[in-house]
Amino acid sequence: MSRPARSASKPSGARPRGSKNALPRKVPLRYQSFELEALKGLEAVAEAELREVPNVRGGGPLASGGVRFQFAPDPLAGAGWERLSRLRGAVAVYRVETWDVPRPKALLGHQVLGEVLDYLRGVARAGGHTSFRLSAAGKDSETFTRLQGEIETQLELPHHPEEGELLIRVRPSEATVSGTSEGWEVLARITPRPLSARQWRACNMSGGLNATIAYAMHRLSGVRERDRIFNPMCGSGTLLIERSLLGPQDALVGVDLSLEALACSRTNIAAARRQIEVAQVDALHTGLPDRSFDLVVADLPWGDAVGSHGGNAELYPQFLQEMDRLTARNGRLCILTHELKLFERVMAGQSRWRARELFQVYSGGHYPKCYLLSK
Ligand SMILES: C[S@@+](CC[C@H](N)C(=O)[O-])C[C@H]1O[C@@H](n2cnc3c(N)ncnc32)[C@H](O)[C@@H]1O
DSSP, X not given: OOOOOOOSSOOTTOOOTTOTTOOXXXXXXXXXXXXXXXXXXXXXXXXXXXXXXXXXXXXXXXXXXXXXXXEOOOTTTTXXXXXXXXXXXXXXXXXXXXXXXXXXXXXXXXXXHHHHHHHHHHHHHHXXXXXXXXXXXXXXSHHHHHHXXXXXXXXXXXXXXXXXXXXXXXXXXXXHHTTSOOOEEEEEESXXXXXXXXXXXXXXXXXXXXXXXXXXXXXXXXXXXXXEEEEESOTTSHHHHHHHHTOOOSEEEEEESOHHHHHHHHHHHHHTTOOOEEEEOOTTSOOOXXXXXXXXXEEOOOSSSSSOHHHHHHHHHHHHHHHHHHEEEEEEEEEEESOHHXXXXXHHTOSSOEEEEEEEOOBTTBOOEEEEEEO
């Protein structure tokens, strides 16, 4: 008797390999060490976002301010570290490997050097880096000059001391610093550019906001689908684009007085493939109907790159008044400013808004504060 032809419908549990409906296999997760770098003052925001990533474990703040954690890429999705490179609250993410050696010179020993180079090669391949640079205390020493030469020849990556894409940091491990053990760690940034340098930023403007700060402002003001959001003084569009990337909202509108800033914001909005309305309107006299918005987010002029301290003394109180008119009864107003004394004075001189400090952040030599105001 000839063998019966196979039935088209297979018994459960016997699906062919590679079939779209294949049952998930159990593949062990391989955890690797990483470090997250955040702007000083935004560590908690960046860490909260990190905790939402699947397969992240351990970690905690380091003395350096970074957050060390372990992450296992999903082997079934074949996604590698891509998920980490989509973090918006972090400045950068580094792979970390530690070698139990007493001083950096020992990294040049035959076996250890081979391991270091393999590790860096893996990061460069995964991230598509095309050049490198070293950051270490004493990086001009003979040891680091030799390490640099080895990386250049063995990995065939050019060394660019200022702009190198694969940023390699060599430092004593935290355990060494605390005296519990010895070791040197080599950190390698997983992306060619910092995460804070967004892909969408096609146009830069003097006084443009660091995108991770914009992200933090939105996260801490509340991301709500029903919000009608206004961004007066939108400049290059950072707050608008970052909000749009966080999810839907009922309305999202930006205005600025400067045609140059508006052109810049439109270029960035197009690069981000978003549809956001921006218009040339004076934020102090918008002409918009009362209570048009639930949330206003504003990066006010700080009086250095944009505006003047004298001008701000008039602008700030008028701004609070117009935003009071424009916001709903339970509206929120999120303000970032470096005019701290002026802001406190203006707040003390009015009774419509109550302010709660959300964060103070170090960015580009400034320490602006972010406040959330409610009525
Ligand atoms: C600190 S910058 C905003 C930067 C912006 N967050 C960015 O990421 O590019 C302040 C902006 O306020 C605008 N501005 C100043 N006074 C204004 C007013 N009365 N109405 C509308 N825009 C104004 C300036 O043209 C400038 O673009």
